[in-house]
Amino acid sequence: MTSLLSLLIGYLIGSISFSYLAGKLLKGIDIREHGSGNAGATNTLRVLGKGPGIAVLLLDVLKGVAAVWIGTWLSGSEPLFEVLAGISVIVGHNWPVFFGFRGGKGIATTIGVMLTLAFLPALIAGIVAIVSIAITRYVSLGSLLFTALLPIMIWFMAGSREVFALSLLLFVFAWVKHRSNIVKLLKGQENKLGAKKQV
Numbered sequence: 001m002t003s004l005l006s007l008l009i010g011y012l013i014g015s016i017s018f019s020y021l022a023g024k025l026l027k028g029i030d031i032r033e034h035g036s037g038n039a040g041a042t043n044t045l046r047v048l049g050k051g052p053g054i055a056v057l058l059l060d061v062l063k064g065v066a067a068v069w070i071g072t073w074l075s076g077s078e079p080l081f082e083v084l085a086g087i088s089v090i091v092g093h094n095w096p097v098f099f100g101f102r103g104g105k106g107i108a109t110t111i112g113v114m115l116t117l118a119f120l121p122a123l124i125a126g127i128v129a130i131v132s133i134a135i136t137r138y139v140s141l142g143s144l145l146f147t148a149l150l151p152i153m154i155w156f157m158a159g160s161r162e163v164f165a166l167s168l169l170l171f172v173f174a175w176v177k178h179r180s181n182i183v184k185l186l187k188g189q190e191n192k193l194g195a196k197k198q199v
Helices: 002-014 018-027 041-048 050-075 079-094 107-117 119-136 139-156 161-177 179-187
Strands: none
Touching: 002 050, 002 079, 018 041, 018 050, 041 050, 050 079, 050 107, 079 107, 079 161, 107 119, 107 139, 107 161, 119 139, 139 161, 139 179, 161 179
């Protein structure tokens, strides 16, 4: 029962949309009605500026870390429930119960989950993603590379079956949520980092 409770707690933690709250507190707006329409760190950066964008990024990462830690504590370090807690917090972020099930794309929270469950593979994939963003200024490309590389890194670094399965699921999550970005990337129409949207 306590193990299942970790899933509910993870989902509720994920459902706290820091991007939405930042928009309301700082500008009195619904961030989902501005910029790209996404309730995430990148859109917060574009619409509200660097400080709020970085704060939302860190808080969304911490959501993932917290959910896995709670899953570990409540399940007695059972890998399956650690992984399920990771899934639940990302589902909560993407489809938050508190905000009409309209959330973000889950990349920052995915980073938090995977750094907790598979630190070295996530670190390597993260470095590649950061380099790609620095070169191209496409955050979406970095996000897609990060989730694509995770299963490969975990496979070759002999990660647990549960974490490998999670990485595959998160790959699907990310690519489905980024499908419009993929189309824009292919057409050369994707927004670059630093292109701020004024409210």
